[in-house]
Amino acid sequence: xxxxxxxxxxxxxxxxxxxxxxxxxxxxxxxxxxxxxxxxxxxxxxxxxxxxxxxxxxxxxxxxxxxxxxxxxxxxxxxxxxxxxxxxxxxxxxxxxxxxxxxxxxxxxxxxxxxxxxxxxxxxxxxxxxxxxxxxxxxxxxxxxxxxxxxxxxxxxxxxxxxxxxxxxxxxxxxxxxxxxxxxxxxxxxxxxxxxxxxxxxxxxxxxxxxxxxxxxxxxxxxxxxxxxxxxxxxxxxxxxxxxxxxxxxxxxxxxxxxxxxxxxxxxxxxxxxxxxxxxxxxxxxxxxxxxxxxxxxxxxxxxxxxxxxxxxxxxxxxxxxxxxxxxxxxxxxxxxxxxxxxxxxxxxxxxxxxxxxxxxxxxxxxxxxxxxxxxxxxxxxxxxxxxxxxxxxxxxxxxxxxxxxxxxxxxxxxxxxxxxxxxxxxxxxxxxxxxxxxxxxxxxxxxxxxxxxxxx
Ligand SMILES: [Zn+2]
Numbered sequence: 001x002x003x004x005x006x007x008x009x010x011x012x013x014x015x016x017x018x019x020x021x022x023x024x025x026x027x028x029x030x031x032x033x034x035x036x037x038x039x040x041x042x043x044x045x046x047x048x049x050x051x052x053x054x055x056x057x058x059x060x061x062x063x064x065x066x067x068x069x070x071x072x073x074x075x076x077x078x079x080x081x082x083x084x085x086x087x088x089x090x091x092x093x094x095x096x097x098x099x100x101x102x103x104x105x106x107x108x109x110x111x112x113x114x115x116x117x118x119x120x121x122x123x124x125x126x127x128x129x130x131x132x133x134x135x136x137x138x139x140x141x142x143x144x145x146x147x148x149x150x151x152x153x154x155x156x157x158x159x160x161x162x163x164x165x166x167x168x169x170x171x172x173x174x175x176x177x178x179x180x181x182x183x184x185x186x187x188x189x190x191x192x193x194x195x196x197x198x199x200x201x202x203x204x205x206x207x208x209x210x211x212x213x214x215x216x217x218x219x220x221x222x223x224x225x226x227x228x229x230x231x232x233x234x235x236x237x238x239x240x241x242x243x244x245x246x247x248x249x250x251x252x253x254x255x256x257x258x259x260x261x262x263x264x265x266x267x268x269x270x271x272x273x274x275x276x277x278x279x280x281x282x283x284x285x286x287x288x289x290x291x292x293x294x295x296x297x298x299x300x301x302x303x304x305x306x307x308x309x310x311x312x313x314x315x316x317x318x319x320x321x322x323x324x325x326x327x328x329x330x331x332x333x334x335x336x337x338x339x340x341x342x343x344x345x346x347x348x349x350x351x352x353x354x355x356x357x358x359x360x361x362x363x364x365x366x367x368x369x370x371x372x373x374x375x376x377x378x379x380x381x382x383x384x385x386x387x388x389x390x391x392x393x394x395x396x397x398x399x400x401x402x403x404x405x406x407x408x409x410x411x412x413x414x415x416x417x418x419x420x421x422x423x424x425x426x427x428x429x430x431x432x433x434x435x436x437x438x439x440x441x442x443x444x445x446x447x448x449x450x451x452x453x454x455x456x457x
Contacts, residue, residue, distance in 0.1 A: 001025060001026065001027045001032060001043065001045070001046035001047070002025070002026045002046055002047045002048075002049065002416075003023055003024070003025045003026075003039050003043050003046040003047070003048050003049065004023060004024045004025075004026075004049045004051045004054075004056055004382070004384065005023045005038070005039045005048055005049065005050065005051050006021060006023070006038075006050060006051045006052045007021075007022065007023070007024070007051025007052070007054040007055060007056045007384065008020055008021065008022070008054070008055045008056070008387070008398045009022040009023070009024060009034060009036075009055075009056045009374065010055065010056070010057045010351075010354060010374075010398075010399055010402075011034060011058075011373055011374040011375060012057065012058050012354060012355055012358045012359055012372065012373040012374065013373045013374070013375050016351060016355075018399070019034075019035065019036040019037075020036075021036070021037065022034065022035055022036045022037065022056075023035060023037075023038070023039045023040075023043075023051070024056050024374055024382060025039075025043050025046060026380040026382070026413065026416050027380075027416075028380070028416050029193055029379055029380055029415045029416040029417075030376075030377060030378065030379060030380055030416070031374060031375060031376055031377065031378050031379070031380050031382075032376060033376055034374050034375070034376065049384075049411070051384065052388075053386060053387065053388030053389075054384045054385060054386055054387065054388075054410055054411075055384070055385045055387045055398040055399070055401070055402060055407070056374065056382060056383070056384050056385075057115075057354065057358065057374070057382075057383050057385065057402065058117075058358040058359075058371070058372055058373050058374055058381060058382065058383070059115065059116065059117020059118060059358075059371075059381035059382055059383050059412060059413075059414060060114075060115045060116045060117065060118075060315075060328045060329065060357045060358060060361070060383060061116070061117070061118045061119075061314060061315075061357065061358060061360075061361025061362055061364075061365065061367075061371060061372060062111060062116045062118065062119040062120060062315070062316055062317055062328050062361065063120055063264060063266075063285075063287035063314035063315060063316045063361045063364045063365065064120060064122060064228075064266040064267075064287035064289055064314075064316025064317070064318050065107075065111075065119055065120055065121050065122065065316060065317055065318065065319060066121065066122055066123065066124075066318070066319030066320075066321070067100075067103060067104035067107045067108065067119075067121045067123070067137055067319075068092070068095055068099070068100050068103050068104065068123060068125065068133070068137075068319075069103070069107075069319035069320045069321035069322075070103040070104070070106050070107035070110075070320045070326070070437060071099060071102065071103040071106075071437055071440045071441040071444055072088060072091050072092065072103075072321045072441070072444060072445075073320050073321055073324045073441075074324065075087055075088055075091065075321060076088065079296075080234070080236065080296065080297070081233060081234045081236065081237075081296045081298060082164060082234070082236050084296060084321075084322065085164060085165070086164070088321060089164075089165050089166050089169055090166065091444060091445065091447075092125045092169065092444075093125070093127055093166070093168055093169045093447075094127070094443075094444045094447030095125055095127055095130060095133065095444065096127070096130035096131055096133070097130060097131025097132055097133050097135070097136040098131070098136075098440075099440045099443065099444055100123075100133040100136045100137055101136040101137070101139070101140050102436045102437055102439070102440035103437060103440055104121070104136065104137045104140045104141070105140045105143070105144065105428065105433050105436065105437070106433040106434060106436065106437035107320060107326065107437075108140060108141055108144040108146055109144055109425050109427075109428055109430055109433045110326055110327070111146065111317075111326070111328055112144060112145070112146060112412055112414075112419050112420055112425060112427075113409060113420060113423075113425055113430070114326075114327040114328040114329045114330070114409060115328050115329045115383040115385070115409050115412065116146065116328035117146060117147060117371075117381035117382075117383065117412060117413075117414045117419075118146065118147035118148075118149065118361070118362075118365070118367070118371060118381060118414075119141075119146055119147075119148060119149070120148075120149040120150070120151060120199070120228065120287075120316075120365065121137055121141075121148070121149070121150040121151065122151045122153050122201050122203075122228060122230075122266070122319075123137060123150060123151065123152070123153050123201075124151075124153025124154055124155055124201065124202070124203040124207075125153075125155070125169055126154070126171060126179070127168075127169065128171075134150060134152060134183055134187075137150055138150060138187055138196060141196070142195070142196075143427060143428065144419070144425075144427050144428060145414050145415075145417055145419045145427045146414055146419070147194075147195050147371075147379075147381065147414055147415065148195060148196050148197075149196075149197050149198075149199060149226075149365050150187075150196075150198060150199070151198070151199040151200065151201025151228045152179065152180045152183040152184075152198060152199070152200060152201060153201040153202065153203050154171055154176040154179075154180065154201070154202045154203060154208065154212065154216075155169060155170045155171065155202075155203045155207040155208060156170050156171055156172065156173050156176055156202075156207075156208055156209055156212050157170065157206070157207050157208055157209050158170040161209075162244065163206055163207050163208075164206045164207055165207050170207070173209065173211065173212050173215070176202075176212060177212075177215055177216075177219060180200055180216065180219060181219060181223075183198050184198050184200075184219075184223045184225055188223070188225055190224065192370065193370065193379055193415070195415060197225070197226075197365075198225055199220075199225055199226045199227065199228045200216045200217075200219055200220040200223075200225060200226075200227050200228070201227070201228040201229060202216050202229055203229065203230060204229060204230040204231070204233075204237070205230075205231070205237060205240065205241050205244075205245075205249055205252060205253075206237060206240045208229075210245070210252075210256060213229075213256045213258060214256050214257060217256060217257040217258055218257075220262070221262070225262075226262050226263065226264065226365070226366055227258065227260075227262060227263040227264075228263070228264055228265070228266070228287075229253075229258070229265060229266070230265070230266045230267055231249050231250070231253055231258075231265040231266065231267065231268055232248075232249040232250060232265075232267060232268045232269055232270045232271055232275075233266070233267035233268075233269055233270075233293075233298050234269070234270070234296070234298045234299070235270060235299075237249055237270075238270050248270075248272070248275070249270070250268075250271055250272070250275035250278065250279075251275075253265070254278060254282075259278060259279065259282040259284045260282050260283065260284060261282065261283030261284070262366065263282075263284050263285065264284070264285030264286065264287055264312065264314070264364035264365070265284065265285065265286055265287065266286075266287040266289060266316060266318070267286075267287070267288075267289060267292075267293065267298070267301065268286045268288075268301050268306075269293055269298050269299040269300060269301045270299060271301070271302055271306075273305070276302060276305045276306055276309055276311070277309060279306060279309070279311040280306070280309035280310045280311040283311070283312065284311060284312075285311065285312035285313070285314065285363060285364035286301060286306055286311060286312070286313045286314070286364070287314050287315070287316040287364060288301050288303055288313055288314065288315055288316065288335060288356065289315070289316040289317065289318040289323070289331070290315075290331060290334040290335045290337075290338040290339075291317065291318070291323045291325070291330060291331060291334045292316075292317070292318030292319075292322040292323045293338070294334065294338065295322045295323055295324075296322055300338045300339070300341070300342045303335070303339050303347070303348055303356075304339060304343050304347045304348060307348075307352065307356075312360060312363035312364050313356050313360045313364075314356060314357070314360040314361030314362075314363070314364040314365075315328075315331040315332065315335055315353075315356050315357045315360070315361060316331070317330075317331055328357070329402070329407060329409070331357065332353040332354060332356075332357050332402070332403045333353075333403055333404060335348060335353050335356060335357075336348050336349075336350060336353045336403060336404065350397075350399055350400055350403040350404060351399060353403050354399060354402065354403060358371075358372045358373065359372035359373055360372075379415060379416075380413055380415065380416035381413065381414050381415065382411075382412070382413045383409060383411075383412050384409070384410045384411040384412070385398075385401075385402055385407040385408065385409055385410060386407065386408045386409075386410045386423075387401045387402070387405075387407060389408065391405060391406040391407070391408070392405055392406070392407060408423060409423060410422065410423055
């Protein structure tokens with residue numbers, strides 16, 4: 001057993017219980033106890049961690065990401081989503097398993113250092129003959145030690161068929177279904193405490209056919225895995241859906257069986273009041289990505305309405321090509337600011353932002369019985385933040401320091417295992433991850449140059 005003692009504890013339990021000075025006890029991969037005051041004598045034999053000056057929260061849950069994008073940051077920095085995608089598709093066409101590994105390793109290390117204990121990944125670029133990219137990301141997630149929910153993504157609607165991506169980065173419908181089923185069979189772990197769970201994740205309405213969306217939903221439901229895609233991110237997408245299908249993105253998704261308690265959708269910026277009600281009624285989750293939405297000027301999701309209606313809402317950093325900082329903790333801050341810019345000072349509270357980043361994310365991933373709060377019996381995914389340094393000392397409310405201030409991560413446990421200590425990554429050498437990502441970034445940029453698609457951005 002291990003006991004963190006003398007810290008501020010924000011449990012994010014249903015009552016929002018907090019202890020100004022309390023403890024959290026871990027027993028293996030589970031939380032044994034949490035409470036106010038000094039550590040009870042019954043835990044005297046536990047290994048002790050001095051929590052003074054620290055804030056304990058559940059590990060943060062990242063509900064939308066593209067790990068392969070860490071090595072393609074800094075492109076199309078002043079563009080729309082469609083312009084940015086069109087600049088990046090030719091770069092991503094150069095991906096291979098080795099590049100995906102280097103990119104994911106650095107990105108996962110950075111996520112851990114910013115308080116993330118569980119991350120999803122939405123990988124949808126699988127150039128033919130370049131190795132097993134999904135395997136690469138899963139193996140590196142195990143090395144870094146994060147709980148991992150990779151989506152086997154896909155694109156099959158190339159430019160010649162009316163889609164946005166160039167034809168050389170899309171796959172064939174039947175190949176996608178076979179590869180997705182193989183990913184579920186090989187990697188998906190439905191058991192309690194799982195470290196790896198697969199989702200079925202075709203990319204977006206403008207890069208995937210309706211037939212593939214429908215077939216993916218059927219496959220996921222047969223296999224008992226969750227569904228994820230991008231939806232209603234921009235007005236360009238809404239125009240595409242109205243023009244192509246005569247439906248808004250949310251209507252289109254519902255037509256295809258893509259609303260439900262086993263679905264979570266990234267962005268959902270452009271939702272009508274009717275769509276918000278349908279999301280709530282069906283239990284459809286939303287991965288809210290405020291930094292990425294700001295970077296691409298897409299607009300901001302109606303978070304207040306979604307939360308008020310009872311829909312699951314989590315936070316996501318989104319791929320680092322549209323969020324170069326990639327810091328999970330920043331999404332709480334950006335989420336509060338964006339909501340208040342859009343809808344006034346009461347649109348999203350500081351503690352509601354913490355709840356989105358923990359329990360909300362756990363709900364989106366179907367893990368709210370195991371993750372998202374510090375309660376006995378839940379998995380020991382715990383972040384410990386320094387709130388008494390130069391940045392945080394003197395702030396009256398440590399949760400305010402976490403969300404609106406500049407907290408630094410002191411420690412992170414995932415599944416009861418230490419991943420970060422003293423602010424340093426334990427599971428890999430961060431400098432080596434950075435060097436390998438830099439090399440990979442040069443190589444993938446060069447590959448684009450070699451294919452003759454280079455143009456100044
Ligand atoms: Zn995305």
